[in-house]
Amino acid sequence: MTMTSSPTILFVPGLRDHVEEHWQTILEKKLSNALSVPPLEHDKLSRDARVEALEHELSKIEGPVILVAHSAGVMITVHWAQKYKRPIHGAVLAAPADLESPMPAGYPTPDAIRENGWLPLPRTPLPFRSIVAASTNDPLGSFERVSQLAADWGSELVNVGAVGHINPAAGFGEWAQAEELIRKLY
Template identity: 35%
Template sequence: MTLSPAASTPPPPATGLFPHTNRSPAALPDDIISALSGYDIIMVPGLDGSGPQHWQSHWEILFTENNLTVDRVRQHDWRHPVRAHWRAGLTEAIRGRDQPVLLLAHSLGAVLSAGFRHPAIAGALLVAPADTEQCIHTDRARIRDFLPLPATAPDFPALVVASRNDEWLSFPRARALAAQWNAELFDAGAVGHIGNKAGPGEWTDGFRALRRLLDIIATSPRPSHEHRPRQAEIRIS
């Protein structure tokens, strides 16, 4: 079913918020605000962290403005990722949460999230996961500690968001990873790596992917590794 719908950056500040981000006005749809109110939202950045113009930083401010609970993972070293250290950072971010956790992850953070297991996680948006196995990006050696990619599906609903011209992930590989992780594939169009360099700003088109993930969580039981891969592919018109 088809529906229509890096240069290094400094690590984020301790608060995770960017009060001086140059933002264009955007409104978070009311249905998304209502659905997100039942979750603790955690941003999971990728290689080099998410700078002020990254969609994760824009969304973080937007969610806070709408009185949603949002935080981000903190790492000691964003430039030289070590899987064990990054797992510890994600574990710490989830610790002691009062509500189910929703992971909004990008690039290497999406790979980290896809291979993570924690009973508090209700679902994950896996945006432009970095293909540590087959990408041809010149910086691929920096992510070699994340080899191999997770081989089994997470035990929570997930949506893989992929671009048609992402230097870190080809679209055919995105389709294969979505099937491998029992996730739907959301076609974001030709928007690069959807990150610091190819920055879509507030990335309001991403709200469609977020809404779809929330629908999946609301309408399906907690998936297991034995479930068949979802075959749906979502496309932005």
């Protein structure tokens, strides 16, 4: 993807942070104008710590920013937007994790999600243009629930098909559609 002098792309990973085979990690390495919110050393499940980590990275960037969030990174982004007012050029919100619904085994329990400040999920319109990329068979968020979140946030909804959680476990390393969605926000 060729990008002119334009927005910085800031990747917001989910709770598993950086995974080498993940499309976000691959795309960050590919783009010259890309950065990522670094992994947390402490309070890894804390919503507040995650939101503050995003704000810290944003505070170092001058000029326009496009956020590219995945899974719980989407929830970090929407919680951040409730607290901070920095202008954002746009956001790609891929495979939002529906933290209001029970997660599969191996993910945080409903009690852990509640105790760490993730609920309630923000439902107000985002103050910037956004695209929600939703899978029809995502185990971490049904298409119907994610569609409602997209509507609540005022986001454009893009049905990306039956592609699971758009992560390495679902067969994604590289995800070319992410580049297309970013380009739509320019």
